[in-house]
Amino acid sequence: MGGWGAASSQAASCSGFPVKTLKQTQYYPGRAPVEAFNVARTPYTHTDTHTRMRAHTQTHIHRHTHTHTQSLSLARSLAIALSPGILVFPPVNSPSSPALEEAPPSVETSPKFLLPQLCSAVPTSGFGKWILQTQVLLEALYLTVDPYMRIMAKSLKEGDMMMGEQVARVVESKNSAFPTGTIVLAPSGWTTHSISNGEKLEKVLAEWPDTLPLSLALGTVGMPGLTAYFGLLDICGVKGGETVLVSAAAGAVGSIVGQIAKLKGCKVVGTAGSDEKVAWLKKHGFDVALNYKTVKSLEEALKVAAPEGYDCYFDNVGGEFSNVAITQMKKFGRIAICGAISVYNRTSPLPPGPSPEIIIFKELHLQGFVVYRWQGEVRQKALRDLLKWVSEGKIQYHEHVTEGFENMPAAFIGLLKGENLGKAIVKA
Numbered sequence: 446m447g448g449w450g451a452a453s454s455q456a457a458s459c460s461g462f463p464v465k466t467l468k469q470t471q472y473y474p475g476r477a478p479v480e481a482f483n484v485a486r487t488p489y490t491h492t493d494t495h496t497r498m499r500a501h502t503q504t505h506i507h508r509h510t511h512t513h514t515q516s517l518s519l520a521r522s523l524a525i526a527l528s529p530g531i532l533v534f535p536p537v538n539s540p541s542s543p544a545l546e547e548a549p550p551s552v553e554t555s556p557k558f559l560l561p562q563l564c565s566a567v568p569t570s571g572f573g574k575w576i577l578q579t580q581v582l583l584e585a586l587y588l589t590v591d592p593y594m595r596i597m598a599k600s601l602k603e604g605d606m607m608m609g610e611q612v613a614r615v616v617e618s619k620n621s622a623f624p625t626g627t628i629v630l631a632p633s634g635w636t637t638h639s640i641s642n643g644e645k646l647e648k649v650l651a652e653w654p655d656t657l658p659l660s661l662a663l664g665t666v667g668m669p670g671l672t673a674y675f676g677l678l679d680i681c682g683v684k685g686g687e688t689v690l691v692s693a694a695a696g697a698v699g700s701i702v703g704q705i706a707k708l709k710g711c712k713v714v715g716t717a718g719s720d721e722k723v724a725w726l727k728k729h730g731f732d733v734a735l736n737y738k739t740v741k742s743l744e745e746a747l748k749v750a751a752p753e754g755y756d757c758y759f760d761n762v763g764g765e766f767s768n769v770a771i772t773q774m775k776k777f778g779r780i781a782i783c784g785a786i787s788v789y790n791r792t793s794p795l796p797p798g799p800s801p802e803i804i805i806f807k808e809l810h811l812q813g814f815v816v817y818r819w820q821g822e823v824r825q826k827a828l829r830d831l832l833k834w835v836s837e838g839k840i841q842y843h844e845h846v847t848e849g850f851e852n853m854p855a856a857f858i859g860l861l862k863g864e865n866l867g868k869a870i871v872k873a
């Protein structure tokens with residue numbers, strides 16, 4: 446469901462603050478002229494205060510709580526809201542906007558960043574009359590930022606809403622399948638409120654225990670977890686006793702790949718971009734973890750980590766890293782090409798691909814895949830397996846939680862800069 450396209454067109458929505466704080470009398474007035482809103486600079490907040498929430502659940506809150514305003518170089522690339530519920534995050538590499546690499550470490554304020562103002566157009570109560578039979582009104586609890594958004598955003602126009610899934614609560618319902626209070630996964634995009642006819646909603650697993658945060662439905666027990674599961678088990682076809690290499694190993698997908706490989710009895714080597722991430726990987730069972738940014742020679746480090754070579758490589762990053770990794774494969778090795786985050790942000794031509802000689806003479810099997818291939822019962826079984834492994838403590842998870850819907854751009858940029866350990870989540 447959701448994710449790989451612009452936000453569902455069936456969903457009308459309002460970005461901003463919780464319904465109860467909103468004041469006016471029309472819920473979804475359609476496209477309002479931008480002048481209808483106060484376009485004064487919104488104080489933006491960012492701090493590095495880190496707070497542990499539910500220490501036992503390994504959730505990491507990245508708070509954004511102090512105010513600062515700066516000049517507008519990033520503002521040109523972010524967050525233009527034109528009408529209620531329609532956010533525009535223009536492609537960050539569009540001609541009028543700077544590349545993300547130029548982004549400062551914290552998100553600046555855009556004079557067009559209208560989230561608080563937008564929601565002044567929403568009434569405080571009586572939503573029932575604004576939704577039709579079969580529709581529900583959703584309020585976002587957790588939203589996800591994912592690398593694919595960097596690619597998909599390139600096709601958005603001003604006025605489109607940024608795509609993406611969220612865990613939401615049904616706050617008004619005229620659809621008996623989704624009574625008020627139901628928790629769903631919704632492809633509503635970057636919005637705090639949306640209206641759906643239920644078609645693209647998915648309830649979280651009935652057996653979801655109270656002890657696990659619902660945000661995991663966007664991570665370990667959601668799309669990234671499924672990507673790890675199917676990529677490793679189906680595409681790599683991993684078997685016990687094999688040696689597995691995983692890149693971006695401390696991320697949402699990679700951290701689960703390595704742990705499933707360990708569950709299956711493999712030797713696992715993971716690479717990540719900071720010593721903190723490397724320490725986490727070692728703590729959670731990776732046989733070898735390397736900081737690919739600080740090793741003298743990646744080729745040498747991968748060789749030392751697995752002198753026998755790698756049976757499987759779960760490739761999350763592509764580019765130069767993978768050109769080196771492929772040289773360390775065993776004959777008949779299998780490579781699951783999951784992602785290429787190292788090149789999503791490029792402004793120059795693609796780097797050259799891997800050596801054809803190596804692929805030919807090692808008789809490697811390289812296969813790309815998209816997680817949405819697996820649907821129906823096989824998907825449900827995978828979700829149940831992941832939930833069970835997490836519940837039993839066989840798979841550990843970590844979340845990098847950014848608080849506040851208005852901090853979604855900061856969370857997204859942070860993901861692309863490698864700030865997240867585990868799944869990057871925004872708590873609305």
Ligand SMILES: NC(=O)c1ccc[n+]([C@@H]2O[C@H](COP(=O)([O-])OP(=O)(O)OC[C@H]3O[C@@H](n4cnc5c(N)ncnc54)[C@H](OP(=O)(O)O)[C@@H]3O)[C@@H](O)[C@H]2O)c1
Nearest residue numbers: 592696697698717718761783784785786787814815816863
């Ligand atoms: N095929 C599918 O169906 C599917 C589904 C989901 C995700 N994916 C792909 O899987 C990959 C991982 O996704 P995720 O959601 O788990 O993200 P993630 O790993 O949680 O976060 C992205 C991580 O990528 C690393 N990174 C960023 N820029 C990089 C660069 N230039 N070179 C190398 N690494 C870089 C950073 O970690 P470090 O600090 O370690 O560098 C960053 O933390 C992405 O390529 C994504 O597109 C594919």
